[in-house]
Amino acid sequence: MTMGKTLFEKIWDRHVVTTFADGTALLYIDRHLVHEVTSPQAFEGLRLAGRRVRRPDLTIATMDHNVPTDDRMQIRDPIARTQIEALAHNCAEFGITLYDLASERRGIVHIIGPELGITLPGTTIVCGDSHTSTHGAFGTLAFGIGTSEVEHVLATQCLTQKRPKTFQVSFTGRLGPWVTAKDMVLKLIGTIGTAGGTGFCLEYGGEVVRRLSMEARMTICNMSIEAGARAGMIAPDETTFQYLASGNRPFAPKGEAFERAIAFWRTLPTDPDATFDRAISIEASQIAPQVTWGTNPGMVVDVTGRVPAPDQVPGYSRHDVEQALAYMGLAPGTPITQIPIDTVFIGSCTNARIEDLRAAARLLKGRKVAPRVRVLVVPGSQQVRAQAEAEGLHAIFQAAGAEWRQSGCSMCLGMNPDQLRPGERCASTSNRNFEGRQGKGGRTHLVSPEMAAAAAVTGHFVDIRTWVAT
Amino acid sequence: MTPFANHRGRIATLDRANVDTDQIVPKQFLKSILRTGFGEHLFHDWRYLPDGRPNQDFELNAPRFAGASILVTRNNFGCGSSREHAVWAIQQYGFKAVIAPRQRRGDTVVPAFADIFRTNGIKNGLLPVELEESEVEEIFQMVGRYEELEATVDLDHQRVTLHLPEEISFHFDIEAAVKEHLIHGLDAIALTLKHGATIAAFEARHDPQMSRP
Numbered sequence: 001m002t003m004g005k006t007l008f009e010k011i012w013d014r015h016v017v018t019t020f021a022d023g024t025a026l027l028y029i030d031r032h033l034v035h036e037v038t039s040p041q042a043f044e045g046l047r048l049a050g051r052r053v054r055r056p057d058l059t060i061a062t063m064d065h066n067v068p069t070d071d072r073m074q075i076r077d078p079i080a081r082t083q084i085e086a087l088a089h090n091c092a093e094f095g096i097t098l099y100d101l102a103s104e105r106r107g108i109v110h111i112i113g114p115e116l117g118i119t120l121p122g123t124t125i126v127c128g129d130s131h132t133s134t135h136g137a138f139g140t141l142a143f144g145i146g147t148s149e150v151e152h153v154l155a156t157q158c159l160t161q162k163r164p165k166t167f168q169v170s171f172t173g174r175l176g177p178w179v180t181a182k183d184m185v186l187k188l189i190g191t192i193g194t195a196g197g198t199g200f201c202l203e204y205g206g207e208v209v210r211r212l213s214m215e216a217r218m219t220i221c222n223m224s225i226e227a228g229a230r231a232g233m234i235a236p237d238e239t240t241f242q243y244l245a246s247g248n249r250p251f252a253p254k255g256e257a258f259e260r261a262i263a264f265w266r267t268l269p270t271d272p273d274a275t276f277d278r279a280i281s282i283e284a285s286q287i288a289p290q291v292t293w294g295t296n297p298g299m300v301v302d303v304t305g306r307v308p309a310p311d312q313v314p315g316y317s318r319h320d321v322e323q324a325l326a327y328m329g330l331a332p333g334t335p336i337t338q339i340p341i342d343t344v345f346i347g348s349c350t351n352a353r354i355e356d357l358r359a360a361a362r363l364l365k366g367r368k369v370a371p372r373v374r375v376l377v378v379p380g381s382q383q384v385r386a387q388a389e390a391e392g393l394h395a396i397f398q399a400a401g402a403e404w405r406q407s408g409c410s411m412c413l414g415m416n417p418d419q420l421r422p423g424e425r426c427a428s429t430s431n432r433n434f435e436g437r438q439g440k441g442g443r444t445h446l447v448s449p450e451m452a453a454a455a456a457v458t459g460h461f462v463d464i465r466t467w468v469a470t
Numbered sequence: 471m472t473p474f475a476n477h478r479g480r481i482a483t484l485d486r487a488n489v490d491t492d493q494i495v496p497k498q499f500l501k502s503i504l505r506t507g508f509g510e511h512l513f514h515d516w517r518y519l520p521d522g523r524p525n526q527d528f529e530l531n532a533p534r535f536a537g538a539s540i541l542v543t544r545n546n547f548g549c550g551s552s553r554e555h556a557v558w559a560i561q562q563y564g565f566k567a568v569i570a571p572r573q574r575r576g577d578t579v580v581p582a583f584a585d586i587f588r589t590n591g592i593k594n595g596l597l598p599v600e601l602e603e604s605e606v607e608e609i610f611q612m613v614g615r616y617e618e619l620e621a622t623v624d625l626d627h628q629r630v631t632l633h634l635p636e637e638i639s640f641h642f643d644i645e646a647a648v649k650e651h652l653i654h655g656l657d658a659i660a661l662t663l664k665h666g667a668t669i670a671a672f673e674a675r676h677d678p679q680m681s682r683p
Contacts, residue, residue, distance in 0.1 A: 022647040030678035040503035079501040130552040146554035148593035195546040
């Protein structure tokens, strides 16, 4: 009797070029996404070894990490400018398609991949960026790699990989009002820990996931890496096919080819008799809006909760928690809703798609940002920006007192001028609350776009579920 | 890649779990297009005060850890961003190996190192050594007790030896292929390019548009 296969196994098996004696596989890569920060040393390595890019047609580049969001064409930092120019030079030299600063299809690499139709079910995608897991939302095996592996893919279009184990994450029941995909994935990370997925490929499923939009699915898969899993995926379905059929997606198949592709994509979901190495089930109706209190995404609590005491956090030593609380400037026992904030960042590859901006705008419409609170709204791509402007969202943000910016990674990691100052406390829709991530000494609390927008109005965290009613 | 030779050197401890690559090398140093110059920025925000002087409260700045070449730390080291600059910074500071504990939680084992970091390390000849929690705890205790404690990391025999008055050794596991790669300093790309014909044959029957075999 042959066992059924998981979604992951189906994609993996189709991409094995050859298997080595030790069980590792040479895996074929269908799409290689490249950005300015993790690629220059890889291109230099090719040059030094006299190697070429094997498949420039499967390699697509953009500029996102360093890009200023006030005036994207004016990079004042000379070192950042050199890095941007190096990517342009490398793409020209090796014949790679580049969505550069001036392109209206430029944006965060994980936002433009799906927009352009580069991200397709059943394919493999890598990028020198840990949030490559985002693309798994399409039923794609997508994972982040370092610069040595970037060079390896450029030269060979393959990677030698150890097959990860499989981990099924099921969300049962229904989400409560105002509870989002961000809350689902933060709840998961809080439950299994930031290393709970290390060595695994996650597959998210369950009736809640089936009802999620592509944008929401991308938010969940995006943060797989924050649970330690290089890849997380969701089986393709009608929602996926509709997304791929809509909009202007030059890389997606068209017409008859698209119909053939759908027929293939329908074979991808995990077979009923397939088994996983590990599984967890989370009841969605029990998930409250989540707020991180510490310095990694697993240090998270319900908005109705309090900052924990150092000996109260499963999975963390007293020492870990004391260090986190000292950095965050928080006292144990403080209700989450009494934590004041200075800054709100709505953006990043986690939560800067059109649906995220609509959610934030819905709450900011007719309201004002609290005095002394700085609010940055940074769309994930120029396409998202254009769409938001077509819908008038930018006017809502500006009327509320928020700054409406050009697209890029921005304050998620502060490689461009958008940074927190020391001690500044931020409600952020991004993915990492690590020390100094958004600026040295900055204090990050991860939340959904809805929770971030509400915090912008009140100047502190609120339970969005009760606050909206008032 | 430089081969990993068996190494004897001083141990430094960093008593933090979940050390992410943003701490190992902060974002402001990722703008370089070079592979060098990262050692002075290792753990920058912990290591230096705002005025640029060394932060005396940071463990690695302790005089007894000067010149250390073996870093011993806690679980889930290297989590977060895929930046290989983190590995370059660790190596260029002078570390040859990083030792961290796997964690046993119920029937699951949580690896000592984040996946991408571990792979990046191996590609550059930085040896990731995974030990049991009790073993790493013992190293922390011994480093606390014996100033300037040295260890030998012996990849051939997969053994870490603490040079105490009475030596203690710990065995570690590592995949055979990874060991081979590190010992010989293999060029992974050259190895794959040897399979060029197999890759070409795969490409001839594979449609990357829809990924149909």
